[in-house]
């Protein structure tokens with residue numbers, strides 16, 4: 001089967017600009033975890049297709065606004081994340097939970113009526129939640145997050161609600177187009193050569209793929225059962241948990257979020273953030289499961305050993321992927337062919353089909 005995304009679509013600047021307009025501004029984008037917005041005034045600033053957006057807990061509700069002051073255009077929140085009222089740092093205009101200026105220093109100088117202030121409301125965007133994940137949509141349409149995630153909504157909700165202690169946040173810059181990184185994660189054909197000393201050892205196998213809306217999932221069998229051999233010991237602290245799967249599960253939340261789990265004991269959420277047509281930020285969060293009783297064995301030596309090996313394993317795998325993705329970026333500029341996809345690369349094909357639906 002021929003690939004649908006042509007080589008030049010991995011390095012041309014105009015395509016990258018089109019993706020912002022026609023893809024990323026249309027879909028639900030993951031912007032953070034509910035824990036990032038736990039307290040009133042907790043905020044995250046997200047670059048949504050070149051627009052700075054502030055997502056903030058205002059009076060207990062998470063809302064999203066264009067992060068630009070209506071007075072004279074300063075950014076309102078200037079840090080990447082933090083806790084601070086929605087107030088412009090330049091002349092001090094403060095905004096209420098609807099994004100309307102309500103605290104204006106030396107207000108009588110302006111002579112604003114109530115209607116004038118309403119007209120200065122910050123542009124608002126949609127925010128919605130699935131489990132512990134917070135999503136943002138720039139386009140004002142009727143597609144709810146639930147519609148967007150389709151049949152995978154429940155699975156994503158369940159998985160993310162079981163993200164317990166975060167044991168790693170790994171951020172790496174990769175010199176390649178974001179689609180090369182996504183596609184790399186969607187097939188296991190490369191595992192034997194690229195991850196021979198790491199992921200290959202898990203022995204994830206099979207073609208149990210499923211698809212819903214734009215997204216895809218792989219349920220893989222693994223070589224070793226959860227409590228086989230020496231695994232029995234390190235997995236012992238996690239036996240009392242709510243989310244249990246047989247082997248390995250890997251989901252793509254289209255177009256650039258990956259969620260995976262092994263046995264329901266460890267979880268990974270990776271965000272593949274396009275920086276330019278040939279540069280990508282790979283942000284990877286590793287969690288261990290929430291345990292029924294968090295006091296039970298928490299911080300035990302056994303658990304520490306498990307956490308360290310988990311972090312080490314993930315980092316090695318991603319470094320291996322980084323290296324090969326950069327080689328693909330170097331090659332794609334000179335390729336004479338469209339690319340070929342096998343049955344094992346079915347999720348890559350599906351990703352490309354969905355991508356083409358958005359890019360006109």
Ligand code: FES
Pocket residue numbers: 069070071072073074088089090091092093
């Ligand atoms: S630019 Fe924001 S208060 Fe003046």
Ligand SMILES: [Fe+2]
Pocket residue numbers: 184185190191194195317321
């Ligand atoms: Fe890989």
